[in-house]
Each structure stands twice: as C-alpha cells, then as structure tokens.
Amino acid sequence: MAIRAPRSFQTALWLPCLLILLLFVTFTRASSPRISKLGVLRGYNKESKSVYDSSLIESESNKNYQTFYYDQTLDHFNYQPVSYTTFRHKYVVNFKHWRGAKKAAPIFAYMGEESSLDNDLGSIGFMMEGARRFGALELYIEHRFYGESVPYGFTGEEALKNASVRGYFSSAQAIADYAEVIINLKKNLSAESSPVIVAGGSYGGMLATWFRLKYPHVAIGALASSAPILYFDDIVPSNAYFSTVTKDFQEVSLSCYNTIKSSWSEIDRVAAKPNGLSELSKKFNTCKPLKTASGLKDYLSTLFSGAAQYDRPPSYPVTAVCKGIDGGANGTDILGRIFSGMVAYHKEDDKKCFDLDAFFSADKLSGWDWQTCSEMVMPIGNGPNDTMFPASPFVYKEFKDSCMNKYGVEPRPHWVTTYYGGQHIKRVLHKFGSNIIFSNGLRDPYSSGGVLENISDSILAVSTKKGSHCLDILGTRADDPEWLTAQRKKEVKIIKRWLRKYYNDLHRFA
Secondary structure (H helix, E strand, O other), X not given: OOXXXXXXXXXXXXXXXXXXXOOEEOOOOOOOOOEEOOOOOOOOOOOOOOOOOHHHHHHHHHHHEEEEEEEEEOOOOOOOHHHHXXXXXXXXXXXXXXXXXXXXXXXXXXXXXXXXXXXXOOOOHHHHXXXXXXXOEEEEXXXXXXXXXXXXXXXXXXXXXXXXXXXXXOHHHHHHHHHHHXXXXXXXXXXXXXXXXXXXXXXXXXXXXXXXXXXXXXXXXXXXXXXOOOOOOOOOOOXXXXXXXXXXXXXXXXXXXXXXXXXXXXXXXXXXXXXXXXXXXXXOXXXXXXXXXXXHHHHHHHHHHHXXXXXXXXXXXXXXXXXXXXXXOOOOOHHHHHHHHHHHHOHHHOOOOEOOHHHHOOOOOOHHHHHHHHOOOOOOOXXXXXXXXXXXXXOHHHHHHHHHHHHOXXXXXXXXXXXXXEOEHHHHHHHHOOOEEEEEEOOOHHHHHOOOOXXXXXXXXXXXXXXXXXXXXXXXXXXXXXXXXXXXHHHHHHHHHHHHHHXXXXXXXX
C-alpha cells in the first residue's frame, strides 16, 4: 500500500480504507456476494492505539525513511528492444537500526502488495520491531503498476487502459523487480554478505513465498502472513471463504447467524413490493435511493465478510455486528435487526446516512481487477445452503466473459499453479523448499486457502485460532492478547534459527 510526509500511525491505518471499509473485487459473476479484497491494512482503520506514539512515528518516519528510485527493467523475460525500456521503481529504506555491511547485518525486505507503498510505512510492526531486534535494514519495495511505480510515467488507470503496457503487469515481473532492487541495493552498500529475509501479508505474503521459491539465492527465508497460495485451481473448495465467514458468525451467535441467513429472502420479498426499493432505502437509511436489491445485498455481504476477515481485538467486529443484530428492541423485524448490526459496525464512523454506491460505483479500473482477470484467478463462490450467504457458485464462463469485456483477454486459471506450484504442496516442497513461515489467523476467511500444516522442519505453519487477516505482522499494541504475542515470538524464534545457521555457514565457507 517519495515519502514526502509520512503519515502518523493512525492516518496510515485509515488511508487504505477511504471507501468506508475496504476496496472490493468480485471474483465470480456479477450477482455473487462481494468479498473483502486481499490487503494487509484494510479493515484496521478503527483501532489506532499502539505501543508506538503516533507523533513519534511521524517524526521518525520523516527523519529515517528515505525514498529512492531504481531504473527498473520493463520486461525481465524477453530480449526485444522494448523489453529494455526502464521505469522509475520506488523503494524506501530505513537505515536507523542497521548494524552495517561490515557485520553482515540482515536486510528485511517487505514485498509491496496491491496498493501504494506509502500506506505500509510505519504500519508493519514486523518490519519495525524486527529491525530493532536484529539490527536490520528495513527495505520496502513498491509493486509495479501501483503507487508511483508505473511504466512510461502513466497513471495506474492510464496504464491499465493500454493493452500493450498492461501486459507487463504480472506477479512474475513484480518479484523479478524485487530481486533486481535487492541485488542492486546490496551491491551499492557493499553488503553482499548481508542475509535477506523477505516478508509480506496477503497478496504480498504470496509474493514473499514465491520469491523465496524462485530466488533462494537472494533471500534466505520468507515470512508469509495470511497468504492464500492454495486458493487456485480448485486445490481448496470454492466455498471455503464463505464457509469460514459463516463459521465465525455461528461461533459468536447462532441467532445472529440465523437472522443473517434469513435476511436475503426478506430483502427480495420487500424489494418485489410496489415501492419496495423505496421502503428498503428508508429502512437502511441509504444516502441515495436503491436501484436494485442486489446493491443492498452486495453491501451487506461485503460488510459481513470484511468483519470476519479483520475480526481483530479489541473491537472484534463480528461480535459488534452480532450484538447489534441480537440487541434489537422487542418486535424489531429481521431487516430492522440487520440494520442495527450495520449501525453497530459503523458506530465510530458517525454516519448520517449510508452511501452504498461508494463501494462499487467507481469507474476507475483497478490494478487488482486486472490481476484477477489475467493470472490471479481465485474461484471463490458458494452453493445453495452451503453458507449464510445466498447461493452464488463460481461460474468460470461468466467470469471469463466479464474479463473479456473489460480487457479483451481470457484469464489463465491454471497459470499460478503451473508457474509457482501449489498442487501436492506438502510432497513437493518437502523435497526442495526451505525457510518459509506461513502464518495465519483461523478467523480469517482467506486462511482456508493458506498452508496450515508444517511441511518440513523449516517450512512451518504458525496459526492462531482467534487470529485474523495479517494481524501478526501489524504493530504491537499494549493490549495484545497472549496468543498473538506467542505467535509473534514463535516467528522471531524461527527467524533467529535461520540467521544463526546462515552466519555459521558464512564463517564455515569463508
């Protein structure tokens, strides 16, 4: 997600959430439930308390985070003249805690995800705390086609509209970019002996995993937080995401779950009445009159899935929603209770009305939308009675047609598993992989597509039953629960072991 004025911790958490809660993407047909887009910080705008004082972070960021630009190769995999075109690729370095090249002090490299890099700075606790603990250099690398790192000086939207240019927008090109930046930086710092640990969350966690597998000579290990690398090519059930959301709500309140499950048909019933959409608009206090019932259902689906995905302490949004739904006054009808849950979720936002269109009406093309239409084909859907959501199976033909209409290209649903692997992952990685931490919080719906079992003695799964999306790599809070602190300590212990072995080998083979 140049640092001209790095933001405070609170603001950094807020910026990715300007569309009220999240940016969204539909992986299935147009009538499917909306799900929360991958992303590290989205959904965490409501809790800004941290052991870090926000003013100190802002001051430290201004002083210590330095922005650089690398002349990045446009196309790493071809030798046509156009492939040698370069663009300004942004990366940010914090040298404050680095013990230096002479001591072969480590470099912690953060794999930028599907947003501007600015929002990650001062927000990724793993990077800041890791730099202090290990005397490491902090390196943040922006993903091509996001933020300032767009070829030909285009805006992101201009690049996406250009069929010739957007063809260079892929995960393989991105991790090749990261390799070039890391190798060049180490050379410039005379730090060839400094070990590199790569890290990322969500899509960035997927990139960290794939980087370690594709570039083991560049990074000695990877921390992949909430990385759903198995949600491709039918490795996991299509309905796994929505099943996890449903389970989260059932565990909090069965009555809340039943109310939600009953609400969809009630919305349709009311919408079918004369002036039914007007009645729903008043019932849910929408800023603009509803045009379709699906607009309301999309909004609610997004809210419920987002609450589950980012169900973090201390606010626990699933609990907040269910308290609102279950706490309706006697005689409150189903939709009245759903609205109470909606209000409870947005309690701190002080809304006069709810602008449902703000979630979905943007005309701008989305970088992540392109990525899902090209290679990141995650077949998320659900069948009848599978979950608390309306039935909406993933229909590849409809998905393909939608992508063809937008971009004129057909998705490659098998490419991720062809290029990076995924099928039979335990058997395959046990043979040749090493030094990867797959961390997950099991309340996160995307954990259903993550690696949840140890693969070897160095490819390890570190999960927490109560954790949520990317929670482990965010900044430490004074009120963090013991289970979260224990998860982070375990990750640190594993990384210490990697570094100890690296330095032993460095001295042995010197």
